Amino acid sequence: MDERKRDSMVAYLRRRMAQVGIKVADLAAALAEDRSKQKSVRYRNAFGDTWDGKGAMPQWLVQATSAGQSLEHFAAAKPAKKLVSRAPATVDWSKDPFAGTRLATARA
Structure with a gap:
């Protein structure tokens, strides 16, 4: 999501919260309660x-x-720990014994 869309969404949510009467502290308390329930x-x-x-x-x-x-x-x-995405390992095909043969292009 780009920064402009994010700012627009935050402004919309704040406006709606003000209309309904929800305070940021109420929202934070509800989120903390949900987290504690999930942990237990x-x-x-x-x-x-x-x-x-x-x-x-x-x-x-x-x-x-x-x-x-x-x-x-x-x-x-x-909860699973976040895995750090790594670049795929590069393969050294220079020592491939089947390079150039029919086995290298055969499909399983």
Whole structure:
């Protein structure tokens, strides 16, 4: 997104927030609450149901474990670390024994 579009979007969002009565502090608090909820999730199923591992086990997890599924199956994965994009490795084709032969151009 270019800078002009971004500035336009920010201005639009601020205008709409003012119309509805939402303050920046309210928005920041809501985002912080969402982040803390996501961090506390220890188990999750395919439908998005979650459990933090505290208190009674929810019904969906009780049913799954009594049906034979392991608790580890539902363990929420930790967020993956961002991978640094690297340039693709260059290949030295000068020592390719099949260069120039039919095998070099054959399709699988």
